[in-house]
Amino acid sequence: xxxxxxxxxxxxxxxxxxxxxxxxxxxxxxxxxxxxxxxxxxxxxxxxxxxxxxxxxxxxxxxxxxxxxxxxxxxxxxxxxxxxxxxxxxxxxxxxxxxxxxxxxxxxxxxxxxxxxxxxxxxxxxxxxxxxxxxxxx
Amino acid sequence: xxxxxxxxxxxxxxxxxxxxxxxxxxxxxxxxxxxxxxxxxxxxxxxxxxxxxxxxxxxxxxxxxxxxxxxxxxxxxxxxxxxxxxxxxxxxxxxxxxxxxxxxxxxxxxxxxxxxxxxxxxxxxxxxxxxxxxxxxxxxxxxxxxxxxxxxxxxxxxxxxxxxxxxxxxxxxxxxxxxxxxxxxxxxxxxxxxxxxxxxxxxxxxxxxxxxxxxxxxxxxxxxxxxxxxxxxxxxxxxxxxxxxxxxxxxxxxxxxxxxxxxxxxxxxxxxxxxxxxxxxxxxxxxxxxxxxxxxxxxxxxxxxxxxxxxxxxxxxxxxxxxxxxxxxxxxxxxxxxxxxxxxxxxxxxxxxxxxxxxxxxxxxxxxxxxxxxxxxxxxxxxxxxxxxxxxxxxxxxxxxxxxxxxxxxxxxxxxxxxx
Numbered sequence: 375x376x377x378x379x380x381x382x383x384x385x386x387x388x389x390x391x392x393x394x395x396x397x398x399x400x401x402x403x404x405x406x407x408x409x410x411x412x413x414x415x416x417x418x419x420x421x422x423x424x425x426x427x428x429x430x431x432x433x434x435x436x437x438x439x440x441x442x443x444x445x446x447x448x449x450x451x452x453x454x455x456x457x458x459x460x461x462x463x464x465x466x467x468x469x470x471x472x473x474x475x476x477x478x479x480x481x482x483x484x485x486x487x488x489x490x491x492x493x494x495x496x497x498x499x500x501x502x503x504x505x506x507x508x509x510x511x512x
Numbered sequence: 513x514x515x516x517x518x519x520x521x522x523x524x525x526x527x528x529x530x531x532x533x534x535x536x537x538x539x540x541x542x543x544x545x546x547x548x549x550x551x552x553x554x555x556x557x558x559x560x561x562x563x564x565x566x567x568x569x570x571x572x573x574x575x576x577x578x579x580x581x582x583x584x585x586x587x588x589x590x591x592x593x594x595x596x597x598x599x600x601x602x603x604x605x606x607x608x609x610x611x612x613x614x615x616x617x618x619x620x621x622x623x624x625x626x627x628x629x630x631x632x633x634x635x636x637x638x639x640x641x642x643x644x645x646x647x648x649x650x651x652x653x654x655x656x657x658x659x660x661x662x663x664x665x666x667x668x669x670x671x672x673x674x675x676x677x678x679x680x681x682x683x684x685x686x687x688x689x690x691x692x693x694x695x696x697x698x699x700x701x702x703x704x705x706x707x708x709x710x711x712x713x714x715x716x717x718x719x720x721x722x723x724x725x726x727x728x729x730x731x732x733x734x735x736x737x738x739x740x741x742x743x744x745x746x747x748x749x750x751x752x753x754x755x756x757x758x759x760x761x762x763x764x765x766x767x768x769x770x771x772x773x774x775x776x777x778x779x780x781x782x783x784x785x786x787x788x789x790x791x792x793x794x795x796x797x798x799x800x801x802x803x804x805x806x807x808x809x810x811x812x813x814x815x816x817x818x819x820x821x822x823x824x825x826x827x828x829x830x831x832x833x834x835x836x837x838x839x840x841x842x843x844x845x846x847x848x849x850x851x852x853x854x855x856x857x858x859x860x861x862x863x864x865x866x867x868x869x870x871x872x873x874x875x876x877x878x879x880x881x882x883x884x885x886x887x888x889x890x891x892x893x894x895x896x897x898x899x900x901x902x903x904x905x906x907x908x909x910x911x912x913x914x915x916x917x918x919x920x921x922x923x924x925x926x927x928x929x930x931x932x
Binding site for chain 2: 384386400408433434435436438439440441442443444445446452455456459469470471472481486487495506507
């Protein structure tokens with residue numbers, strides 16, 4: 375039952391609608407984020423698209439002072455760094471995302487395990503504006 | 513259980529260019545340099561016409577030099593056309609995977625004499641474009657949009673590691689100090705300087721410019737000075753990162769039965785393993801690299817050896833935290849103990865487990881496609897007593913090389929044996 379809802383572009387299409395999606399295997403129940411067409415646990419292709427509840431905890435993080443071009447274009451630099459992390463979602467899987475709403479002046483004060491909730495950020499302006507998944511303190 | 517190679521494979525010669533920044537050279541010049549050194553290293557000489565296959569590790573000459581389809585070009589430039597020539601791309605593990613393909617070509621019986629090369633010419637692009645090119649090794653749909661960079665990935669792994677084991681972050685700096693100490697004794701290294709030498713040269717430069725001369729109590733004070741060693745991706749600073757480099761390396765492999773025609777002192781490839789993984793976020797643990805553990809387990813089983821049998825190793829220290837995770841993934845130290853080994857000198861040249869005597873990627877340089885092949889050059893030099901001031905003492909019988917692509921999406925491990 376591979377259909378468009380599980381295609382790899384569907385994740386970012388859902389983000390445009392403020393939704394974080396994944397997939398659940400109808401055979402073994404394994405949940406994947408981003409969504410998969412083949413279950414990485416039991417190799418079944420009986421997969422359904424699900425909406426994640428957007429709640430999680432911080433599994434790890436870094437604060438980036440030397441950004442790639444895309445983030446530099448969004449206004450980040452050594453004096454205006456950003457936090458990126460890996461978030462453990464309540465349903466189990468982990469996902470990489472920007473973490474916003476934190477005081478970055480001393481990264482040592484940011485704690486692994488802190489509760490987070492999903493949000494969405496727009497980077498770029500005008501026609502190049504694009505929405506991205508992010509998390510913020512819950 | 514991993515099977516033994518169906519036929520023995522020997523290394524009979526090695527060569528490398530100097531690693532560094534060479535605006536006057538292209539990748540062709542660098543590979544010719546490595547190949548010429550390889551020719552001189554083969555004790556009884558060899559005829560390039562005997563080469564039957566050529567595997568070339570290269571990450572992205574497409575981005576760095578606007579040149580794809582590199583293998584036949586390099587074959588032509590060292591005069592071995594029409595030999596079958598194949599470029600291998602597995603990000604920063606390209607060189608190690610090319611080596612494995614060469615080993616398998618000989619073990620299979622398809623070839624008796626194989627040239628393995630590794631190559632990257634990175635410094636023609638401006639820094640931001642290099643960062644973008646390297647980012648191609650990550651998941652462009654689900655990791656890069658989050659804002660990750662490669663220093664960022666390894667920084668996140670460092671954060672997870674330091675938190676999990678409540679480790680002292682000074683251990684990261686110790687890795688850098690040790691590898692620069694070794695690289696300072698390697699004339700092929702990009703940073704042929706200890707951290708102390710770096711401090712002195714910064715003071716000299718300030719004096720020449722008539723600026724106030726900076727003072728640091730010791731190397732640790734220097735490395736903790738945000739002006740001297742700025743934060744790149746917390747908790748990793750500039751000196752936690754391997755540099756952007758140009759360089760090439762080459763290894764000549766032959767079947768075991770032919771080795772004596774080339775040299776009386778071959779070294780044998782007795783173990784080879786490779787494994788893959790998904791994106792960093794998908795892994796059960798963020799403070800280790802499962803594919804490295806899996807690849808090394810395979811290589812140890814093939815060799816019939818254990819981590820305790822390994823006399824020294826060249827590991828993929830693209831960032832200082834990577835070396836600490838590697839020495840655990842490879843079984844040299846238990847989980848959570850690698851940082852202590854880095855702190856107490858166990859990985860130094862006179863320690864129980866010498867790691868990266870060449871200076872590692874950190875100090876020797878990291879021309880990505882060349883790194884996995886360059887590691888074999890150090891194994892050869894140490895095993896033949898050719899490592900000069902950084903030469904290890906004692907009879908070196910077994911060595912290991914560990915080469916990682918991305919954050920561990922590809923890992924490849926080789927074990928070498930000297931028999932005489």
